[in-house]
Amino acid sequence: MRKVYIAADNIISPLGFTTGENAASLKAGEKGIHEISDPELSPVPFHASVIDTTRLDERFSEEGDPEEFTRFEKMAVLSLRDACSRTDADLRGARTLFILSTTKGNIDLLASSPSDERLYLWQTAGMLGSYFGFGYKPLVISDACISGVQAIITGARMIRAGLYDNVVINGTDIISEFVVSGFSAFKSLSQGPCMPFDKRRDGLSLGEGSGTIILTADPSLAADPKIIAGEGFSTNDANHISGPSRTGEGLWLAISSLLSRTGGKISYISAHGTATPYNDEMESIAITRAGLQDVPVNSFKGYWGHTLGAAGIIESVMGIHSVRNGILFRTEGFSEPGTTNPLNIIARTENKQIMNCLKIASGFGGCNAVQLFSRE
Amino acid sequence: MKSALKISGYCLIRKNRVVLDGRVLFETGPMDFSSFAAEAYLHFNTCYPKFHKMDNLSKLGFLASDILIRDKKITESFKGREIAIMLMNSSSSLDTDKTYQQTITDRNNYFPSPAVFVYTLPNVVIGEICIRHKIYGEGNFFITEKFDAILLDHIVNHLFNDGLALCCIAGWTEVNGENYESALFLIEESSGTGSGIANFGPAETESIYQGI
Amino acid sequence: MEQLEQKLKEEIITALNLSEMKPDNIDVNAPLFVDGLGLDSIDALELTVLLEKKYGLRIQTSEEGKKVLYSVKSMAEFIRSNNKG
Structure with a gap:
């Protein structure tokens, strides 16, 4: 079976425009979440991680005319450009697949131009694909909050099956009135910055961003130290379309499938950790049922907020960075344990050699996904 | 090594007509999708009051899969974790996105609806099918310009070759305004009981989808 | 007095798409959630929207x-x- 390597990656967020910039910000304890008072987005102030528009346009003007691209496109293009510049892989041939992971794409256009073609996610992916000249026609994956992890799972499977040699995966979502009002109606938004796994957690903070991972079958193109995208699985809770399972059924099933097929020891878990009371509780149950309650676990949501379709990519990129550089980042927003099943939450950023990272995610529709990244 | 797969059944719903394995099971005169879905719900003895809460995309995917799953009794032959659901469409949840947008357009009548918002994600239809039939397996929702027989072939073959599923419900479920169309296939290994409708492959799914 | 209850029943049926339900099937004293009508967390959120939208509460x-x-x-x-004052 062919191995799948990580060739290059990127993160675009308020904390930086490269993976390195974001890692440095996390290390310095900075977070992207702030109070936002913008009547265009919400009638009442809310906490979210939003990229400064002036800064985004400034950076984008090196690439093209900011007026000609949507907010979504600018973030995705910058992320793809940076990641592509970090690999020698030939991404233009038919052996390369481009996958876009997003929940809502250019959803901000729905209010202003409801018949805009760019509202179709395959059009958005097609525009990005032809902009960069990626060979084969792009694929869009839209599985709510697990979209990013699903895109990596699918991309890695395509390479293992021999269908492609390289897969470029971008995950992007923007903050919009559409999404803010919806999560607000769901009473899911936190009062202050979100507090994953904490006793006082009261909801999630939204975020926007873009992340890119380039997968390759060619070991000579793998970035050093070489990281392998191993097995990944998705499952469904078959319980409720918006509420997490009380028994952690689907997530537990996905983790235990992975453990039984890979057999190895897990050294670190990057959790979904949205900081809603039910999600974090569910994850603690599933992780404990799988026997991984002593493994160091963190959530990145306190830094970037919940970036929806980008979350699985951005958080995987930082998980990979953690394995590569031997660092475990603290869970921003966490101070006091607050789940029924105690977990080994990383409360202090520390240097530690780790062999692998298990990325987990769960979302609306009762879906769950898990993906393993390991040192070769 | 590629294991041989078969299409053991399929359900097409479009133009106010339900077709199972080539037979027309239900048909109505001209009416909008919501009315048609309500009639089909009664005709097929669906008995699932939550159906009425779903958006049109979920209603369509739910009906097509429910007719297929019950006819082939697949939840008796397979465990919930052995069944995968792979769906695709062109407009994601755009139809419901527009309905939701209306609840936040007027500042003086600003009542975002949680029950509508939850359906502004296409994969929720997979969740609805899983809840109804206790299916725990692999699930994925792809957005493609049109029905993509090659993609279907790639993803389904991989699931079986890698031992990730023993049975897969896969296909197309699209709702955009008054246009709706679902073409779902039930795919199993050829070694199972019965010869099935056809071998599973891009030519076969394409011709069934085209209605040839 | 009874009028408000009757009106509420109709509004609940419409707001929650309880198409197979008639106002007379709903007992005013029976619990709406779990045992009674079997409503769920999304229905609860939708009912709070109903109270805000129709009654300003x-x-x-x-x-x-x-x-x-x-x-x-x-x-x-x-x-x-x-609504007393």
């Missing part, structure tokens, strides 16, 4: 929500007690 805490949304009767009492 806001439920402040989840504790209050549990009490107010217990039955048709408790919803009607909440509306009446807030």
Whole structure:
């Protein structure tokens, strides 16, 4: 079976425009979440991680005319450009697949131009694909909050099956009135910055961003130290379309499938950790049922907020960075344990050699996904 | 090594007509999708009051899969974790996105609806099918310009070759305004009981989808 | 008095798409959630939207929500007690 390597990656967020910039910000304890008072987005102030528009346009003007691209496109293009510049892989041939992971794409256009073609996610992916000249026609994956992890799972499977040699995966979502009002109606938004796994957690903070991972079958193109995208699985809770399972059924099933097929020891878990009371509780149950309650676990949501379709990519990129550089980042927003099943939450950023990272995610529709990244 | 797969059944719903394995099971005169879905719900003895809460995309995917799953009794032959659901469409949840947008357009009548918002994600239809039939397996929702027989072939073959599923419900479920169309296939290994409708492959799914 | 309960039943059926339900099938005293009508968490959120939209009433805490949304009767009492002045 062919191995799948990580060739290059990127993160675009308020904390930086490269993976390195974001890692440095996390290390310095900075977070992207702030109070936002913008009547265009919400009638009442809310906490979210939003990229400064002036800064985004400034950076984008090196690439093209900011007026000609949507907010979504600018973030995705910058992320793809940076990641592509970090690999020698030939991404233009038919052996390369481009996958876009997003929940809502250019959803901000729905209010202003409801018949805009760019509202179709395959059009958005097609525009990005032809902009960069990626060979084969792009694929869009839209599985709510697990979209990013699903895109990596699918991309890695395509390479293992021999269908492609390289897969470029971008995950992007923007903050919009559409999404803010919806999560607000769901009473899911936190009062202050979100507090994953904490006793006082009261909801999630939204975020926007873009992340890119380039997968390759060619070991000579793998970035050093070489990281392998191993097995990944998705499952469904078959319980409720918006509420997490009380028994952690689907997530537990996905983790235990992975453990039984890979057999190895897990050294670190990057959790979904949205900081809603039910999600974090569910994850603690599933992780404990799988026997991984002593493994160091963190959530990145306190830094970037919940970036929806980008979350699985951005958080995987930082998980990979953690394995590569031997660092475990603290869970921003966490101070006091607050789940029924105690977990080994990383409360202090520390240097530690780790062999692998298990990325987990769960979302609306009762879906769950898990993906393993390991040192070769 | 590629294991041989078969299409053991399929359900097409479009133009106010339900077709199972080539037979027309239900048909109505001209009416909008919501009315048609309500009639089909009664005709097929669906008995699932939550159906009425779903958006049109979920209603369509739910009906097509429910007719297929019950006819082939697949939840008796397979465990919930052995069944995968792979769906695709062109407009994601755009139809419901527009309905939701209306609840936040007027500042003086600003009542975002949680029950509508939850359906502004296409994969929720997979969740609805899983809840109804206790299916725990692999699930994925792809957005493609049109029905993509090659993609279907790639993803389904991989699931079986890698031992990730023993049975897969896969296909197309699209709702955009008054246009709706679902073409779902039930795919199993050829070694199972019965010869099935056809071998599973891009030519076969394409011709069934085209209605040839 | 009874009029408000009857009106609420109709509004609940419409708001929650309980198409197979008639107002007469709903007992004003029976619990709306789990045992009674079998409503779920999304229905609860939708009912709070209904109270805001049709009656201009806001439920402040989840504790209050549990009490107010217990039955048709408790919803009607909440509306009446807030409309006195």
